[in-house]
Amino acid sequence: MSPKNMSEDTASEDKASRTDVRGVDIAKEKKKQAAQLKRVRRLRRCNVRMMILSVVILMALCVMLIARVRTLDGTVARLTAQVDSLMRLTAQQREMMEKMTEETQSAMGDKAVVGSLEKEAEGDEGTESGEPEEEEPDAAHKVYLTFDDGPSVNTEKILEILEKYDVKATFFVVGTACENNEEALKKIVEAGHTLGMHSCTHKYSELYGSVESFGEDLKRQQDYLYEVTGVKSNVFRFPGGSSNKVSDIDMKEFAQYLDSQDVRFFDWNISSGDGGSYLFPTETIIENCTSNISKYSTSVVLMHDSAGKSTTLEALPTIIEKIQAMEDTVILPITGGTKPVQHIQWQDGE
Known part of the structure; x- marks a missing residue:
């Protein structure tokens, strides 16, 4: 074979080889493109499914939310109805309590005896007395503000109010309340107020168990107050007043024992109504303490000096202002010349 022919054959073979290579490359490229297209389609199907699933989940959540809202609407409506019912009930109870307080106060006023103690003007001769020996001024209406159950965290504030209005009052203190408030006892005495006794423990069962236990309680408190204040x-x-229904022993016996010890007892004919656990509104306390004063020549007003009686503390300035504004009316502490207000007639022959 001539060199020329050999060259032509070689060139043909090279050309065919290159054509085969290009064909293989094209086939590979098409295969690659087909695979990519398949992946793209698969991803699209997955995305569509995810979107459909998301929409379904959102719709389900919306349905649940709507159902929950409707349930809450029903709950809110029920709660609103219950609140309205409770408010009406509270208003009714308050009205009933105010009515009961008014009736009790009226009953006490009718029942109380003023000046039933024959030795009302005597008192102790010595200087060591819980009743300041002052001659009481003449007035058509004498008002005695009294505070039971103290001293407490409110005592100092009460004393500040009384000092501001230049008013003297009477504090019937409880022994157990005095233990951590001895400074308050001293301030009561130093300010010229009357220091009275209201038992050591205020426990009816112990105090009224017998005349002997009553006497022991009285002496213990009297000695303690003397030791602290001089x-x-x-x-x-009396805890519960002399007309209380707790004691199984006739309260006359306790009253007579007090008389034998030269101790006078004082009840009240006007009540603030703050003695129970219910916290009366300030306006009610003011009304209770001032509305009936004009009915009596002697008004002994019952209030309480204990930590929970915030509305009594709030009412006190207005109570004093209203009483001081009354015609021919004075506010006084209980003294040796004060006519006692007592719920029971305890002397023999009465």
Whole structure:
């Protein structure tokens, strides 16, 4: 074979080889493109499914939310109805309590005896007395503000209010309340107020168990107050009042025992109504303490000096202002010359 022919054959073979290579490359490229297209389609199907699933989940959540909202609407409506019902019930209870307070106060005023103690003007001769020996001024209406169950965290604030209005009052203190408030006892005496006794523990079962236990309680408190303040208290208020229904022993026996010890007891004929657990509104306390004063020549006003009586503390300035504005009316502490207000007639022959 001539060199020329050999060259032509080689060139043909090279050309065919290159054509085969290009064909293979094209086939590979098409295969690659087909695979990519398949992946793209698969991803699209997955995305569509995810979108459909998301829409379904969102719709389900919306349905659940709507159902929950409707349930809450029903709950809110029920709660609103219950609140309205409770408010009406509270208003009714308050109205009933105010009515009961008014009736009790009226009953006490009718029942109370003023000046039933024959030795009302005597008192102790010595200087050591819980009742300041002052001659009381003449007035058509004498008002005695009294505070039971103290001293407490409110005592100092009460004393500040009384000082501001230049008013003297009477504090019937409880022994257990005095233990951590001895400074308050001293301030009561130093400010010229009357220091009275209201038992050591205020526990009816112990106090009224017998005349002997009553006497022991009285002496223990009287001695304690004298030790702390240098004042011998000679005025007493029965826990629950002398007309209480708790004691199984006739309260006359306790009253007669007090008389044998030269101790006078004082009840009340006007009540603030703050003695229970219900916290009366300030306006009610003011009304209770001032509305009936004009009915009596002697008004002994019952209030309480204990930590929970915030509305009594709030009402006190207005109570004083209203009483001081009344014609021919004075506010006084209980003294040796004060006519006692007592719920029971306890002397023999009465």
